[in-house]
Every structure is written in structure tokens, then in C-alpha cells.
Amino acid sequence: MRILVTGGAGFIGSNLVDHFLGLGHEVVCLDNLSTGYKKNIEHNLDNPNFTFIEEDIREMQTCTLAVKGCDYVSHQAALGSVPRSISDPVTTNGVNVSGFLNMLIAARDAKVKRFVYAASSSTYGDSKKLPKVEEEIGKPLSPYAITKYVNELYADIFTKTYDMQCIGLRYFNVFGKRQDPNGAYAAVIPLWVKQLINHERPVINGDGSYSRDFTYIDNVLQANEKALFTDNEKILKGQREYYRSEAEIPPRRDNLGLDEHKYLLQVEKKKSVVSSQKPEGDLGKMPVPMGEKWKDGKMVEAVSGANTLDSQYSKIPDPWNASSNIPSEPNFQHSSSYFFSEVFNVAFGGNTTLNQLFAALRDNFAKFDEKIDKIEPEYGPFRVGDIPHSQASIIKARTVLQYKPQYDLEKGLKLVANWYYENLK
Ligand SMILES: NC(=O)c1ccc[n+]([C@@H]2O[C@H](COP(=O)([O-])OP(=O)(O)OC[C@H]3O[C@@H](n4cnc5c(N)ncnc54)[C@H](O)[C@@H]3O)[C@@H](O)[C@H]2O)c1
Numbered sequence: 001m002r003i004l005v006t007g008g009a010g011f012i013g014s015n016l017v018d019h020f021l022g023l024g025h026e027v028v029c030l031d032n033l034s035t036g037y038k039k040n041i042e043h044n045l046d047n048p049n050f051t052f053i054e055e056d057i058r059e060m061q062t063c064t065l066a067v068k069g070c071d072y073v074s075h076q077a078a079l080g081s082v083p084r085s086i087s088d089p090v091t092t093n094g095v096n097v098s099g100f101l102n103m104l105i106a107a108r109d110a111k112v113k114r115f116v117y118a119a120s121s122s123t124y125g126d127s128k129k130l131p132k133v134e135e136e137i138g139k140p141l142s143p144y145a146i147t148k149y150v151n152e153l154y155a156d157i158f159t160k161t162y163d164m165q166c167i168g169l170r171y172f173n174v175f176g177k178r179q180d181p182n183g184a185y186a187a188v189i190p191l192w193v194k195q196l197i198n199h200e201r202p203v204i205n206g207d208g209s210y211s212r213d214f215t216y217i218d219n220v221l222q223a224n225e226k227a228l229f230t231d232n233e234k235i236l237k238g239q240r241e242y243y244r245s246e247a248e249i250p251p252r253r254d255n256l257g258l259d260e261h262k263y264l265l266q267v268e269k270k271k272s273v274v275s276s277q278k279p280e281g282d283l284g285k286m287p288v289p290m291g292e293k294w295k296d297g298k299m300v301e302a303v304s305g306a307n308t309l310d311s312q313y314s315k316i317p318d319p320w321n322a323s324s325n326i327p328s329e330p331n332f333q334h335s336s337s338y339f340f341s342e343v344f345n346v347a348f349g350g351n352t353t354l355n356q357l358f359a360a361l362r363d364n365f366a367k368f369d370e371k372i373d374k375i376e377p378e379y380g381p382f383r384v385g386d387i388p389h390s391q392a393s394i395i396k397a398r399t400v401l402q403y404k405p406q407y408d409l410e411k412g413l414k415l416v417a418n419w420y421y422e423n424l425k
Pocket of ligand 1 (some may be wrong): 006007009010011012013030031032033034038055056058078079080119120121171172174175180187332
């Protein structure tokens with residue numbers, strides 16, 4: 001398969017390039033090196049399966065040429081960082097929204113099999129709910145968060161309107177080799193590691209009580225691979241079928257843990273309240289609104305969630321089932337990718353405060369240099385646009401994509417410690 005990785009010279013993108021090449025695929029990397037580095041992909045430049053295009057996704061023609069002949073797109077290119085977006089929202093919007101739209105259009109016109117893109121936990125905004133569940137978001141807290149949410153909206157519309165398959169992966173604080181420690185917009189882990197290694201005192205924004213779900217890069221690689229290549233028919237036919245088919249409940253329930261079981265119930269409650277009849281008017285391929293029940297051409301009260309899966313499943317007819325009473329109009333039948341636009345949290349599912357993170361980093365790097373053990377952090381003001389707590393529910397990715405993260409913060413730090421020590425000194 002030929003995969004276009006945009007932003008492939010950046011931290012996550014370059015790790016994805018290596019991963020996909022390692023799986024035997026051809027990879028095209030499109031990157032303008034604005035925040036990425038040639039050194040991240042240098043080792044691949046002589047590989048006949050690798051092509052590097054140093055261009056900008058804000059140029060439509062570039063996107064069209066780059067995606068030509070590709071089967072899949074893994075879209076990672078963006079300007080990250082909340083503070084950067086606050087100081088320069090126009091440029092962030094240009095790259096993250098206009099660039100994203102260019103890539104979607106190019107991917108649509110090239111008829112790629114699937115478009116998987118980097119979404120972000122920042123989309124949860126001011127929602128206080130923990131853990132973060134995909135269906136419940138708050139208002140964005142920064143221009144960066146707006147751009148990432150707009151990506152999801154565009155992907156959704158392109159799925160419905162142009163019959164594309166799009167999957168967004170909401171990354172939660174990813175860390176690992178090649179993450180840039182330099183500059184005003186560096187992420188917290190490489191920044192603090194670099195400071196510790198150089199015997200400087202890291203600054204904690206706030207009192208250190210804010211917490212994050214730090215996610216090791218190898219978990220992210222796994223999620224991307226699953227999202228790009230899943231051929232789980234049940235997903236391809238649409239989530240509603242996936243969660244509704246009565247025949248599949250007993251074996252699936254036997255295999256589920258309590259969390260997965262609860263998750264299915266929760267999704268079922270939300271998504272089961274759908275039409276059993278087409279609403280009036282020419283809606284073409286537009287889906288029936290979620291959360292509403294239609295009867296005799298009119299919207300009626302939403303069905304409240306039943307108490308058990310069994311009663312829920314047996315009470316509500318599956319509107320997409322051949323035996324249900326949907327009028328057989330050709331343009332109302334759902335295609336294989338009808339409900340394909342999905343977003344998934346990609347995280348470990350843990351919760352580490354900044355104070356705990358500092359202690360973990362100090363412990364890890366004191367093994368290389370005992371002077372590091374004596375370093376204390378400094379405390380500064382809270383940063384505008386920062387979400388206080390961010391912990392993911394990963395049940396949806398576990399259940400639908402079979403995502404199984406293998407590395408928690410501790411394991412990830414152990415794996416990357418040598419690389420940090422050799423490269424950030
Ligand atoms: N690192 C994280 O924790 C995290 C969390 C949530 C979301 N994300 C998202 O994941 C993606 C990758 O992030 P990263 O941490 O690897 O950042 P990164 O800055 O290392 O990588 C981004 C890459 O995109 C390239 N790029 C930027 N503007 C471009 C343009 N106009 N044209 C072509 N290439 C361009 C950069 O040169 C860089 O190589 C981004 O979309 C980011 O928003 C990252």
C-alpha cells in the first residue's frame with residue numbers, strides 16, 4: 001500500500017513513517033519543515049519505498065500531487081501548541097484549517113481508501129467531565145482547539161457528502177523520541193528533560209496539580225495502524241449496526257469487560273433513538289438526526305434508555321435491517337461508509353499530575369547523573385488556554401478498533417530515557 005504521511009518530518013509523523021515502512025508499505029512524506037526536521041527522516045532518504053516532498057499543505061496543487069497514487073492518507077501536519085495559536089491565530093488557522101481542507105479535497109479527488117487524521121484532546125475544551133468520552137465535549141479554550149474541532153466537523157461532512165472514510169484520533173499528550181525540546185512552544189516532557197539534563201530548574205505552570213494522560217508514542221503508532229487498516233466489517237457497515245445486531249450480543253458480551261459493556265450500553269442509549277421511517281422532504285443521503293425518533297413522518301419523543309442491553313435491543317427495531325419498514329428509496333440506503341466519520345481518544349487512560357511527572361522525570365534521569373536528584377522545580381502562573389485535567393476514556397478505541405495500549409508513562413519513560421539523554425544534552 002502507498003501511504004501519504006503529511007507532517008512526516010515531525011515528531012509523530014516521522015515515527016509513523018518508520019512504522020509504515022517497517023510494515024512494508026510505500027510512504028510519501030509531505031512536510032514543509034516548519035516545525036519538523038530533515039534529520040527525523042534522513043535515515044529513510046535512500047529507501048526506494050520512501051519519497052519526501054518538501055512543500056506546504058496550504059498549496060492545493062501540492063496536496064493534489066502528493067496524494068496521487070496513494071491508497072491512504074495519514075494527516076499529521078499542523079501547527080501544534082496552544083500558546084502559539086494564541087499569539088498567531090491566523091497562521092495556525094491557515095495551516096490547521098485551510099491546509100486540512102486542502103488535504104481532504106485532494107484525498108477525496110484521489111479516491112483514497114481512508115483518511116486518518118490527528119485530532120486533539122484540546123477539543124474537550126472547558127468540559128469538566130472526567131474521563132473524557134468522545135461524545136461529550138465542551139467549548140474550545142484556544143484558537144488551536146477550535147482548529148482541531150473544525151477538522152472533525154469537516155471530516156464528518158466529507159464522510160456524509162462525498163462518501164469518504166475518515167477517522168480522527170484525539171491524541172492526549174504524546175511523548176517519545178524526536179519530540180522537539182526547543183523553542184517557546186516545546187511540549188512539557190522534552191522541555192523538562194532537556195532542562196534537567198542541563199541542570200536547569202523546570203518551571204511548572206501553576207501549582208502542579210493539573211493532570212494529563214501522557215501517552216507513549218508506540219501506543220499512538222498502534223492506534224494509527226488500527227485506524228488506517230481496520231477491515232472490521234461491523235465498523236464499515238456503520239456503528240449503529242455494530243452496536244445493535246441482536247445476533248451478536250451474547251458472544252460479544254461474554255468477551256467484554258465491565259467497562260466495555262457499560263460503554264456499549266451508553267452508546268446504545270444515545271444512538272438507538274433513530275428513525276424507523278424516512279422524515280419527509282428530500283434529504284438525499286443525509287442521515288436521520290441522532291437522538292430522535294421519527295414516526296409517520298414526524299419527530300416524536302426520544303426513546304429513553306432501557307435498563308438492560310437485552311430489553312434495549314429487543315424493543316427497538318433496527319431501521320437499517322432489511323426486515324424493517326424503511327421505504328426502499330435508493331438514495332436513502334446507507335453506503336458502507338455512511339457512518340464512517342468517527343473520532344477516538346488515543347491515550348493510555350492514566351492520570352498524572354505535573355508534580356508527579358516532575359518527580360518521575362527526576363527519578364529517571366538521576367540514574368544517569370546524580371546531580372539531577374537535587375533539582376527542585378520552580379512554580380509560575382497558570383497558563384491561559386490550558387485544560388486543568390485531561391484523562392481519556394479509551395473504551396471506544398478498545399472496543400471498536402481493538403486498540404490495546406501497551407505502555408504507561410513509566411514504561412514509556414524507561415524506553416525513551418537513553419534517547420533523551422543522548423539527544424537532548
Ligand atoms: N504531540 C502531541 O501531544 C499532540 C497532541 C494532540 C494532537 N497532536 C497533533 O498531532 C500532529 C503531529 O504533532 P507533532 O507533535 O508530531 O508536531 P510536530 O510539530 O513535530 O509535527 C508537525 C509536522 O507538520 C509539519 N507542518 C506544519 N505546517 C505544515 C505545512 N503548512 N505544510 C506541511 N507540513 C507542515 C511540520 O513541519 C512538522 O513536521 C499535529 O496535527 C498535532 O496537532 C499532537
